[in-house]
Amino acid sequence: MPSSDVPVAIDPALLNKPVSPDQAAGGSDAELLKHKLGLANQHAKQAKKEADEARQQMQQLRDELEQLKTIQQNVAQKSLEDQGQFRQLWEDAKRSVAERDAQIVELKAQLNSVQQTAEQERLKAAATNAISQANAVNAQQLYALLQPQLRMDDEGNPAVLAGGVEQPLGDYLANLRQSPDWQHHFGASGARGMGAAPVSAVAPGMNNPYRSGNLTEAMQLEMSNPELARALKAEAARG
Numbered sequence: 001m002p003s004s005d006v007p008v009a010i011d012p013a014l015l016n017k018p019v020s021p022d023q024a025a026g027g028s029d030a031e032l033l034k035h036k037l038g039l040a041n042q043h044a045k046q047a048k049k050e051a052d053e054a055r056q057q058m059q060q061l062r063d064e065l066e067q068l069k070t071i072q073q074n075v076a077q078k079s080l081e082d083q084g085q086f087r088q089l090w091e092d093a094k095r096s097v098a099e100r101d102a103q104i105v106e107l108k109a110q111l112n113s114v115q116q117t118a119e120q121e122r123l124k125a126a127a128t129n130a131i132s133q134a135n136a137v138n139a140q141q142l143y144a145l146l147q148p149q150l151r152m153d154d155e156g157n158p159a160v161l162a163g164g165v166e167q168p169l170g171d172y173l174a175n176l177r178q179s180p181d182w183q184h185h186f187g188a189s190g191a192r193g194m195g196a197a198p199v200s201a202v203a204p205g206m207n208n209p210y211r212s213g214n215l216t217e218a219m220q221l222e223m224s225n226p227e228l229a230r231a232l233k234a235e236a237a238r239g
Contacts, residue, residue, distance in 0.1 A: 033132060040125030047118030054111040058104055065100045068093055123150060127158040127169060134173040135187040142185050144227055148207075210236035 072093045124143070127150050132139040143150075146160065150169070153159040158169040176182040209217035210233045222229040 043121045044118050047114050051114045058107045061100050061104050068096050130169045208232045
């Protein structure tokens with residue numbers, strides 16, 4: 001029988017398809033949401049596998065490094081100078097140690113990158129799921145707006161940092177549903193589909209470079225997240 005870990009083939013174009021509140025309750029879009037979460041979990045598993053392999057490689061390099069250091073010590077204890085071999089052996093050992101050290105540094109950097117990518121994938125999957133369950137009109141759009149404030153708490157659950165205070169994402173979304181500036185992002189407002197309402201508000205406590213006058217940060221934001229930049233600019237214009 002086929003393994004349950006084998007991913008189900010999905011049209012990649014469907015992965016970015018917005019899910020309305022009515023559609024998220026059941027049917028093919030509900031199944032698509034499950035596939036999205038499953039795909040994110042598969043990415044996390046793959047990232048963990050790569051991290052484990054990187055750790056094994058680093059351990060192997062450390063073992064080799066210890067062996068080379070032992071060789072250096074043995075060489076230092078032997079009087080090979082008269083035979084003209086001591087200097088060559090010493091230089092070869094030093095060069096090998098330097099190469100292993102460089103490889104370990106590179107593997108550490110790769111391991112950190114893999115771990116960060118895995119954390120981001122887990123955070124996105126968990127946050128998007130929570131936003132969809134909160135009956136958001138467009139979960140991807142709302143996720144993009146909240147992304148700068150999202151993080152994992154100590155228990156591995158999505159949380160929001162607003163005004164220096166961390167709170168569970170579910171609680172934060174419940175408060176947003178009651179805010180007049182954010183009600184149009186949720187199904188309770190009667191919005192339908194991703195084009196139902198323009199993005200006209202930003203999360204409470206979010207840094208706004210258009211208010212502070214930080215032009216460098218504003219330009220970076222416009223390149224990395226144009227949608228959020230437009231929302232922050234509109235908020236600053238309202239005073």
